[in-house]
Amino acid sequence: MKVAAIIVAAGRGTRAGGPVPKQWQPLADRRVIDWALSLFLSHPRISRVVLVLHPDDLPDWPETRGIEAVTGDASRTASVRNGLEHLASSDVTHVLIHDVARPCTSPETIDAVLDALGVAAAPALPVTDALWHGENDRVVGTQDRTGLFRAQTPQGFEFAAILAAHRNHPDIAADDVTIARAAGLDVVIVPGDESNLKITHPSDFARAEMHLRGQMDIRIGNGYDVHRFGPGNHVMLCGIAVPHDRGLQGHSDADVGLHALTDAIYGALAEGDIGRHFPPSDPQWKGAESHIFLRHAVELATEKGFRISNMDLTLVCEHPKIGPHAAAMQSVVGEMTDLAPNRISIKATTSERLGFTGREEGIAAIATALLIKP
Numbered sequence: 226m227k228v229a230a231i232i233v234a235a236g237r238g239t240r241a242g243g244p245v246p247k248q249w250q251p252l253a254d255r256r257v258i259d260w261a262l263s264l265f266l267s268h269p270r271i272s273r274v275v276l277v278l279h280p281d282d283l284p285d286w287p288e289t290r291g292i293e294a295v296t297g298d299a300s301r302t303a304s305v306r307n308g309l310e311h312l313a314s315s316d317v318t319h320v321l322i323h324d325v326a327r328p329c330t331s332p333e334t335i336d337a338v339l340d341a342l343g344v345a346a347a348p349a350l351p352v353t354d355a356l357w358h359g360e361n362d363r364v365v366g367t368q369d370r371t372g373l374f375r376a377q378t379p380q381g382f383e384f385a386a387i388l389a390a391h392r393n394h395p396d397i398a399a400d401d402v403t404i405a406r407a408a409g410l411d412v413v414i415v416p417g418d419e420s421n422l423k424i425t426h427p428s429d430f431a432r433a434e435m436h437l438r439g440q441m442d443i444r445i446g447n448g449y450d451v452h453r454f455g456p457g458n459h460v461m462l463c464g465i466a467v468p469h470d471r472g473l474q475g476h477s478d479a480d481v482g483l484h485a486l487t488d489a490i491y492g493a494l495a496e497g498d499i500g501r502h503f504p505p506s507d508p509q510w511k512g513a514e515s516h517i518f519l520r521h522a523v524e525l526a527t528e529k530g531f532r533i534s535n536m537d538l539t540l541v542c543e544h545p546k547i548g549p550h551a552a553a554m555q556s557v558v559g560e561m562t563d564l565a566p567n568r569i570s571i572k573a574t575t576s577e578r579l580g581f582t583g584r585e586e587g588i589a590a591i592a593t594a595l596l597i598k599p
Contacts, residue, residue, distance in 0.1 A: 228339065229273040229317040230265040230379065231308035234258055234325035235297025237279070241326075242427040246279070248325045252430060253437040254597075260328035260437060265321070266291050268332060270339055273317065277308045302398050306391045313388060320387060321379035322401050326424045329436045330379065337415040338381040345382045345405045348417035349374035376400055377417040386410055442598035444531065446493030448485040453587035460588070462540065462547070463554035463571060464516055464561065469545045473588060476505040480515035482538055482571070485590035486558065487515070489536065490522035493596045494529060519561050531596040533562055537570040541582045541589040547573035 238247035248258040265274050277297045278286055286294050295311045297304035305322055312320065319342055321335065338346050352373040358366035380401050387401065390408035398404045402412050420436045422429060457472020463482040473479035488498045496502070499518050503510045526533060536558070540547050547554075551573075555566040562569070576583045 226270075226319050226339075226342075227317050228271050228319045228321060229275060229312055229315070229384075230268075230271050230321045230323060231275045231277060231305060231312075232258075232261055232265065232323050232325050233277050233297070233301055233304050233308070234261075234282075235277050235279040235304040236301065236326075238326065238424075240425055241429070246282075247424050249282075250430070252328060253434045253441075257328050257424060257433075258325055261323065261325045261330075262292065264328075264330050264332070264335070265323070268335055270336070271321070273312070273315070275308045275311055277304045300397045302391075302394075302396075302404070305401060309384075309388045309391055312384065317384050319381060320384045321381045322387075323379035324423060327378055327421055328424070329420045329422060329433055330377075331418055331420065334377075334415075334418050334421055335379060338379055341413045341415045342381040343383070343411075343413070344386055345380070345402070345410045346413040346415055347380035347402050348377040348421065349414050350377070350417040350419065351375075374414060375417070376402060377421050377423075382410070442531070444493035444596040444598075446489040446491065446594050446596070448488030448490075448492060448498075448592040448594070449590070450481045450484040450488065451581075451587055451589045452479040452481045452484075453581075454585065460545065461515070462550070462588075463538070464557035465550050465554050467545050467547075467550055477503075477510055477513040477518070478515050481588050481590040482540055482554070482592075483515035483519050483558075483561075485592035486536055486538055486594065487518045487522045489592040489594035490519075490526055490533065490596070493594050494522075494526060494531070496522075496525060516561050519558075523562050526596055530598045532598075533564060533568075534595040534597050535568040535570070536562070536564070536592065536594045538572070538590060538592045540571070540573040541576055541591070542573065542587075543575050543578070543583065543585050547571070 234248045241247035243250050265271050275293045277295055279297050283296055295307055334348050352370040356368035356370050357364045390404050394404045394407055405412055452473040452475050454471040455474035459466045460469045460473045461478045461480040491498055551571045554571045555569045558569050559566045581587055582589055
């Protein structure tokens with residue numbers, strides 16, 4: 226079985242409100258379309274992803290690895306047909322057809338459709354609410370709900386069968402199961418999922434965001450570091466050489482701020498501390514610039530599928546004064562981590578002349594990092 230996914234994203238979605246069509250609107254730190262695409266791009270049983278776009282959107286869509294963009298049409302039915310015709314000469318044996326407005330589909334739902342897929346299969350939920358007929362805001366009748374289901378996507382089909390069904394069905398249809406049944410295809414119902422909602426109205430964005438954020442892996446890590454003062458004429462803090470009548474001592478450049486930030490990221494990843502990755506017993510790290518450590522922690526987070534949401538650092542010292550240099554520190558740390566400065570907090574406090582920092586024997590740093598895996 227060689228499976229392709231067709232993501233239908235050519236509609237304008239006016240009922241959802243907003244300044245742009247719903248697929249382009251933000252949702253849980255991404256866009257609706259990004260969530261929908263990622264589901265299928267990351268699925269191991271799907272080999273091709275075809276994205277059907279409105280003609281107005283196609284010129285602005287970047288050439289993205291793994292996504293084949295084609296032009297949609299005036300109706301959903303015609304747009305799906307365009308996606309199918311794009312695959313007509315390929316070796317695809319089965320296809321999943323999915324609405325971009327369903328960004329919360331789970332891998333389990335996709336697997337359930339594929340596992341049941343002979344000629345056709347689709348997810349659905351039994352109707353459990355009472356059904357009424359209404360006119361002019363009044364109930365005028367009831368409808369028996371026995372045997373009724375709420376259809377969802379992705380809907381899966383044997384490719385040649387659904388292509389032929391579409392070619393022989395020139396009229397607009399509610400979904401592809403309708404077209405399949407008109408062609409006499411047997412469609413298997415697999416259990417749907419309440420979280421697999423379709424964004425139709427403005428209130429649906431909040432519901433979808435609740436589901437998506439619930440699926441996120443959110444990690445918080447803390448870092449703490451201390452370096453004592455010694456001879457020198459400056460201290461390295463967050464990548465900035467701050468003039469001072471003494472320096473900080475350490476195996477590396479003793480940048481206490483970067484060390485705390487690095488350990489906060491390692492902590493969130495459950496990857497120990499700097500010493501595990503850069504042992505002080507190894508002479509190659511003698512005098513090393515601490516941005517090496519921070520960049521490594523960021524790369525490790527990326528490899529594990531996390532992105533850094535924000536970082537907060539407090540430097541504890543009587544001197545030097547941090548305030549005049551905080552903006553420059555934010556900028557430098559932002560370059561090291563690929564974060565915007567407004568996601569990096571760097572501040573300072575004194576210890577009211579108490580303890581080793583109060584006696585100006587050294588500087589301490591406390592850091593927190595928030596990591597998110599969508």
